[in-house]
Amino acid sequence: xxxxxxxxxxxxxxxxxxxxxxxxxxxxxxxxxxxxxxxxxxxxxxxxxxxxxxxxxxxxxxxxxxxxxxxxxxxxxxxxxxxxxxxxxxxxxxxxxxxxxxxxxxxxxxxxxxxxxxxxxxxxxxxxxxxxxxxxxxxxxxxxxxxxxxxxxxxxxxxxxxxxxxxxxxxxxxxxxxxxxxxxxxxxxxxxxxxxxxxxxxxxxxxxxxxxxxxxxxxxxxxxxxxxxxxxxxxxxxxxxxxxxxxxxxxxxxxxxxxxxxxxxxxxxxxxxxxxxxxxxxxxxxxxxxxxxxxxxxxxxxxxxxxxxxxxxxxxxxxxxxxxxxxxxxxxxxxxxxxxxxxxxxxxxxxxxxxxxxxxxxxxxxxxxxxxxxxxxxxxxxxxxxxxxxxxxxxxxxxxxxxxxxxxxxxxxxxxxxxxxxxxxxxxxxxxxxxxxxxxxxxxxxxxxxxxxxxxxxxxxxxxxxxxxxxxxxxxxxxxxxxxxxxxxxxxxxxxxxxxxxxxxxxxxxxxxxxxxxxxxxxxxxxxxxxxxxxxxxxxxxxxxxxxxxxxxxxxxxxxxxxxxxxxxxxxxxxxxxxx
Numbered sequence: 001x002x003x004x005x006x007x008x009x010x011x012x013x014x015x016x017x018x019x020x021x022x023x024x025x026x027x028x029x030x031x032x033x034x035x036x037x038x039x040x041x042x043x044x045x046x047x048x049x050x051x052x053x054x055x056x057x058x059x060x061x062x063x064x065x066x067x068x069x070x071x072x073x074x075x076x077x078x079x080x081x082x083x084x085x086x087x088x089x090x091x092x093x094x095x096x097x098x099x100x101x102x103x104x105x106x107x108x109x110x111x112x113x114x115x116x117x118x119x120x121x122x123x124x125x126x127x128x129x130x131x132x133x134x135x136x137x138x139x140x141x142x143x144x145x146x147x148x149x150x151x152x153x154x155x156x157x158x159x160x161x162x163x164x165x166x167x168x169x170x171x172x173x174x175x176x177x178x179x180x181x182x183x184x185x186x187x188x189x190x191x192x193x194x195x196x197x198x199x200x201x202x203x204x205x206x207x208x209x210x211x212x213x214x215x216x217x218x219x220x221x222x223x224x225x226x227x228x229x230x231x232x233x234x235x236x237x238x239x240x241x242x243x244x245x246x247x248x249x250x251x252x253x254x255x256x257x258x259x260x261x262x263x264x265x266x267x268x269x270x271x272x273x274x275x276x277x278x279x280x281x282x283x284x285x286x287x288x289x290x291x292x293x294x295x296x297x298x299x300x301x302x303x304x305x306x307x308x309x310x311x312x313x314x315x316x317x318x319x320x321x322x323x324x325x326x327x328x329x330x331x332x333x334x335x336x337x338x339x340x341x342x343x344x345x346x347x348x349x350x351x352x353x354x355x356x357x358x359x360x361x362x363x364x365x366x367x368x369x370x371x372x373x374x375x376x377x378x379x380x381x382x383x384x385x386x387x388x389x390x391x392x393x394x395x396x397x398x399x400x401x402x403x404x405x406x407x408x409x410x411x412x413x414x415x416x417x418x419x420x421x422x423x424x425x426x427x428x429x430x431x432x433x434x435x436x437x438x439x440x441x442x443x444x445x446x447x448x449x450x451x452x453x454x455x456x457x458x459x460x461x462x463x464x465x466x467x468x469x470x471x472x473x474x475x476x477x478x479x480x481x482x483x484x485x486x487x488x489x490x491x492x493x494x495x496x497x498x499x500x501x502x503x504x505x506x507x508x509x510x511x512x513x514x515x516x517x518x519x520x521x522x523x524x525x526x527x528x529x530x531x532x533x534x535x536x537x538x539x540x541x542x543x544x545x546x547x548x549x550x551x552x553x554x555x556x557x558x559x560x561x562x563x564x565x566x567x568x569x570x571x572x573x574x575x576x577x578x579x580x
Contacts (some may be wrong), residue, residue, distance in 0.1 A: 055525070055526065055527055055528050055531075056496055056497075056498065056526060056527055058496075058497060058564075058565065058568075059564035059565065059567070059568050060116065060119050060562075060564055061087070061088060061118070061119065061562045061563050061564045062088075063085050063114075063116065063118045063119075064085065064086060064088070064118075065083050065084060065085040065086065066083070066084050066086070066176050066177065066178075067081070067082065067083045067084070067137060068082055068084075068167040068168065068169070068171070068176060069081060069082065069167060069168040070082050070127075070156055070157060070160045070165065070167050070168070071156070071165075071166075071167070071168055072130075072141075072152065072153055072156040073152065074130050074141045074149040074150075074152045074153050074156075075130050075139050075140035075141040075153065076140060076141065077140035077141070078138075078139070078140035079139070079140060079167075079168050080127055080128065080129075080130070080139045080140075080153055080156060080157060081109075081111060081127060081128045081133045081134070081137050081138050081139045082125065082126070082127045082157060082160065082167075083111055083125075083126045083127070084123055084124070084125055084126075084173065084176070084177055085114070085117070085118045085123070085124040085126070086118065086123045086124075086177045086178070086179050086181075087118045087119075087121045087122065087123070087179065087562065088179070088562075088563060089121060089562055089563060090121055090179055090180050090181075090182070091120065091121025091122060091182075091538075091541065091558065091560050092121070092182055092185075092545060092558070094180070094182050095179070095180035095181045095182035095183075096121055096122055096123045096179055096180065096181055096182060097121075097122050097123070097182050097185035097186070097187070097537075097541040097544075097545075098122065098123045098125060098161045098162075098173075098181060098182070098183060098185065098186045098187070099115075099117050099122050099123070099124055099125065099186075099187050099188070099189055099537050099541075100125040100127075100154075100157060100158055100161050100186070100187070100188050100189070101113060101114070101115065101117075101124060101125065101126050101189050101191065101194075102154065102188060102189065102190045102191060102194030102195070102197060102198050103126075103191055103194055104190075104191040104192025104193050104194045104195075104218070104220075105192055105193065106145065106146070106193060106228075107132070108128060108129045108130075108131055108132025108133075108143045109128040109129070109132035109133045109134070109138075109139075110126050110127060110128065110191075110194075111126050111127065111128050111133055111134055111137065112126075112134075113126060113191070114126065114530070115189065115530040115533045115534060115537075116530050116534065117533075117534060117537060119534065119562055120495070120534045120537065120538050120560065120562075121560050121562065122537065122541070123161075123173075123177060123179075123181055125157065125160075125161045127139070127153075127154075127157045129143060129146070129149075129150045129153050129154075130142055130143060130144070130149050130150065130153050131143030131144075131309075139153070141153070142309070143309050144308070144309065145306070145307065145308055145309055145431075146193075146196075146197045146430075146431055147308075147430045147431070148430060150197060151197060151200055151201045151204055151205075151430075152205075154197060154198070154201045155201050155204075155205040155208070155209060158186070158188070158201070158209055158211070158212060159208065159209070159211075160173060161173060161183065161186055162183050162186050162211040162212075163181075163183035164208070164211065183211075184211075184213075185213060185541050185544050185545055186211055186212055186213055187212065187213055187214035187215060187216065187448075187537060187540055187541065187544075188202075188212060188214075188215050188216070189216045189217075189218065189533060189536075189537060190215070190216070190217045190218070190220055191218045191220075192218060192219065192220055192221070192458075192459065193220065193221055193227055194220070195217035195218075195220030195221075195222065195433060195471075196220070196221075196222060196227060196431060196432060196433035196434075197431070197433070198215060198217075198433070199215075199222075199433035199436050199437060199440055200430070200431070200433055200436050202215070202440060202443070202444065202447075203436045203439045203440055203443060206443045206444070207443075210444070212444075212447070213447070213448065213540075213544045214447065214448040214449070214450075214537075214540035214541065214543075214544055215447055215448070215449050215450075216449070216450045216451075216452065216533065216536045216537060216540060217450075217451050217452060217471065218452050218529065218533055219452060219453055219454065219457050219458055219459065219460070219467070219468070220451070220467065220471060221459075221460065221467040222432065222433045222434040222437070222467065222470060222471045222474070223248075223253055223432065223434045223467070223470050224317035224318060224319065224428040224432045224434075225253045225255070225317045225319060225320070226253070226460070226466065226467050226470070227306070227317075227428070227431065227432055228304040228305070228306060229304060229459070229460060229467075230243075230255070230303050230304055230317065230320065231243045231253070231255075231460065231461075231462045231466060232301065232460075232461045232462055233459050233460055233461055234458070234459055234461065236301065236302070237297060237298055238298075238299065238300075238301050239301070239461055239462060240255065240287075240301045240462075241287075241289075241301065242255050242256040242257070242258075242259070242287055242301070243255050243462060243466075244256070245462065245463065245464045246464050246514050246515065247466075248464065248466030248467070248469045248470040249464070249466075249469040249470070249473060249514035250473075251470065251473055251474065251477075253319075253466060253470065255319070255323075257320070257323035257327055258327070259287045259288050259289055259291075260285060260286070260287055260288070260303070260320075260323060260324065260327055260329055261285075261286060261287070261288035261293065261329065262283060262284070262285055262324075262329050262330065262415075263283065263284045263286065263293070263294065263295045264282065264283050264415065265282070265283075266282070266283060266284035266295055267280050267282060267283075267284065268280070268283075268284050268302055268304070268305075281305075281307070281312055281313060281314045281417040281418075282417060283314065283415060283417060283418065284302055285302065285303040285305075285314075285316065285320070285324070285329075286300050286301060286302045286303060287300055287301050287303075288300065303316065303320055306427060306428075306431070308427070312416075312417050313416075313417050313418065313419045313423070314417060314418050314419065315419045315423065315424055315427040315428075316418070316419065316424060317424065317428065318421060318424045318425050318428060321419065321420070321421045321424040322421060324418075325412075325421070328412075330412050330413050330414045330415065330418075331399075331401065331410055331411070331412055331413075332410070332411060332412075332413045333405065333408040333409070333410055334408065334409060334411050334413065335407060335408060335409075336404060336407050336408060336409045337407075342407075434470070434471075434474060437471075437474045437475060437477075437478050438474075438477070438478055438479075440478060440480065441475075441478025441479035441480045442478075442479055444480065445479045445480055445481055446481060446482075447480055447482075448482045448540050448543060448544065448549075449475055449480055449482065449483045449484075450483075450484050450485075450486070450487060450536050450539070450540060451468065451471055451472050451475065451483070451484075451485050451486075452486055452487070452522070452532060452533065452536055453465060453468040453485065453486065453520075453521045453522070454521055454522045454523070454524050454529075454532070455518045455521045455522065455523060455524050456524045458529065464514060464515075464517060465517050465518075465521065468485070468517065468521070469512075469514055469517060472485050472512065476509055481549075482508060482509070482543075482549055483508070483509050484506055484507070484508050484509070484510075484551075485506045485510075485512065485520055485521075486503075486504050486506055486520070486521065486522055486536075487532070487535045487536045487538075487539045488505060488539055488551070488552065488553050489501070489502075489503040489504060489505040490552075490553050490554070490555050490556055491535040491536075491538055491539040491553075491556055492522070492527075492532065492535040494535075494538075494555075494556045494559075495527075495531055495534050495535040495538060496526065496527045496531055496535070497565075498526065498527070502523065502526060503522060503523065503526075504519075504520055504521065504522055505552060506520050507551060508549070508551045538556070538558070538560070539556075539557075542556065542557035542558045543557065545557070545558070546558075
């Protein structure tokens, strides 16, 4: 298990911990420049994908593909758009294993997304969720932001990839792919947040999806606080300073919500959402660190929310929604009643007030000697030791809901465009894979799972890699028998044609120290993300074929080379002969 003993880090310590050549160059440039930029901004810039020429590249074969529509109840008007890329040389004699790619970043379409799995001898399946796709090739139905319809769609694509379902022309995957397909060796890659719907779909559509043998993630966020992220990503100018580093490794992401505030007039990501032709619900939830009631994006951290197409609401994580309520973010002093209500109340009270009966002798007690002779009016003197309560300093008590002050009353005025707790819980129940990992372990104990993470994440920027630590520990705590963080180094070395010693080699279900997590993550700048993932799926598919779960491996279980790599190898051997 990843042990949570991560110390607090300043931004400078965070930068020091990421010992990467490209990052070092960036920091030097910043220090020598006349303009100082925020440190977290420097980290975000360094974490962007490096230029292609910075990575090692290998010759590739031409990738061929065929497209079709897969019938689905959630895409009645046309079906689901699916593209199948296939190799000229299948990975195994019995056919090419199949990998289904689930796109990330909340996108409705993955038709243009690829890991170039064909280069490793796989059939790579890409698809569009209902309502998504290309202009002339798209899926029917409506986009529900990866809700129930999207889950059903993914299940139908998986069944088609497994040979259990046919396309709109009644053709199986084997009938439209002009190469032998090994549908019994089927796996899933969840790219970024695509991992969540992959987990949920496997759980919801068991046992019909028992055909899936392995599952992989690429730097994927699980947990409502990371979906979308509320800790700091490449999209924010700052990291969330209120996150307790190392807490994610315990299975619970901890954030101090004391300073959260709401700016009803502001907007979050309005420009970005406008480009995507999406409406932006008004209002910004943020940490008001300077307590001025205004959101300063350059220094203060905003909290992020999920959205639903056609629903004018911000869906914050349940933990954040609870904090908004307990911290009284929407408590407001409002008029106890409108002038019209007050007038009506006074009129009603006058009507209901009983008439006062006059006394026959209202001043009779003052008839003889007046008040001076009235013993009932005498009060004892106040002693020096018994001071009135008014002289004592009053302890400040925070106003409570229902308190009245003059003509004002304290009420909770919850905005209509912010989801309440039950709505928030329902939203994330359909989208947070972390809620289903235990169930996944019960239903698929023999599933092979690899979680990929590199030292400089493509999206998350907290130094303790909370999304990796949280996901890995949740899987360790499940009943799944085979889980590892990052692929075997022999597979990365073979896939990249590099010395395996350049890469990490973690144990199967091995404990990992959270404070030194980067030692278990893959180095950045050597090979592309797609090449890393080809190593991941190659290991998983080979272990499935050979039924070999041993660790460590002395070498790859399949020495697969495509035609381009074989030609390169022959040229090398020919050159060696000539030199001799």
